[in-house]
Amino acid sequence: MPNGTDALRSMRVEADEFHRLHPNITVELRMLDWAAALTMISTAAGGGDAPDVTQLGTTWVGNLSKSGVLQPYTEAEIASFGGRAAFVPASWTSTKPVGSDTVNAVPWFVDVRALFYRTDVLRRLGLEPEKAFADWDSLERTLAAIKRDGKITPLGQPGKNDWNVVHNVTPFIWGAGGDLLAADGATPTLSTPEAFTGIDYYQRLMGNYNKRELMTKDTDAAMAAFAAGETAVLMQGPDAVSGFRADPNRAGLRAGWSTAPLPAGPRGRYTFLGGSDLAIFARSAHRAAALEWVRFLTGAESQERYAVRNAGIWPARLETVRATALDTDPIYRAFAEAQKSGRQYPALAAWGDIEAALTRDISTLWESVQATGAPMAEPELRALLRRADEDVRVAVRQAS
Structure with a gap:
């Protein structure tokens, strides 16, 4: 391929x-x-x-x-x-x-993910990268500081039309102690308290700090926005490094950039491995x-x-x-x-259908965030995750 x-x-x-x-x-x-x-x-x-x-x-x-x-x-x-x-x-x-x-x-x-960030932005705000991205609390404080500064959009993640819709949110589910499926590989767990905590944290980052136009865009658009100097933080794979180094004169790259591991959640640090x-x-x-x-x-x-x-x-x-x-x-x-x-995700016969179902459901979340410019309210998010669990059940049942 x-x-x-x-x-x-x-x-x-x-x-x-x-x-x-x-x-x-x-x-x-x-x-x-x-x-x-x-x-x-x-x-x-x-x-x-x-x-x-x-x-x-x-x-x-x-x-x-x-x-x-x-x-x-x-x-x-x-x-x-x-x-x-x-x-x-x-x-x-x-x-x-x-x-x-x-x-x-x-x-x-x-395929392993890390944070890309603008070094000049952190330097201007007096933030040290090791502390700025250490855990969920520090990441949110860092994005909030960038937003208050008002000179650049804090976060530049892709949204519903990306091929990584599920991959982008899963590390936060794991970081909260949750998962997409139980150990049996058949029981969906999106509506558990742990999974809800992880998804809610990530969608609040998206709703409060993400560049709104990217909520309907893909990874290529998110990388282009970071390189152009429109966003300060991006989560992406190592292929972005070679892409950025191949054309270093774009405004955002010329200003200075580096990388950091994804922040640790309350139950540990995880990254999606594809x-x-x-x-x-x-x-x-x-x-x-x-x-x-x-x-x-x-x-x-x-x-x-x-x-x-x-x-x-x-x-x-x-x-x-x-x-x-x-x-x-x-x-x-x-x-x-x-x-x-x-x-990594478990090797399941139903995984293709499971991921397709989750992509549709999480895309609904990004549609809401894009339309309102704010995170989805808790009752609506819980209802969405219950529906996602049912969609996963259907996918597992059809593959068995």
């Missing part, structure tokens, strides 16, 4: 290098658009026309595992990649279905060659060249983080810290 900039060219570099090391194996690449990829992969697998190896979004593994089209990795094969300890610990959650120890995919790269895994199809006629290709792509050299240097995304392999100094670069250091508190 189109990961980072010029993704096909970057993957061709990997295929050529792999062929140099394995001249008896040729990799044929096919690029799929993100929006259509899961449908195309599922259709190909069901019709017996699946590729040998595929990239999978972390939330897709549960659905494809249920259909039995993926070839499990053995413990010996996982060990040959360096073992589980070689990768970001939380990245293994998505590789096996809930309640199973069968690993049907291996981590390739991860990304992609690599899977081999059960009907692959080239199992040994496919395994070599996966081993190559998850290896340290390919991870550095493809993920870090070319695509500007975060490698799943911990060794690569250290080798490329991502954990010491002042801008990337926040992501290295954030990955330690990363958390």
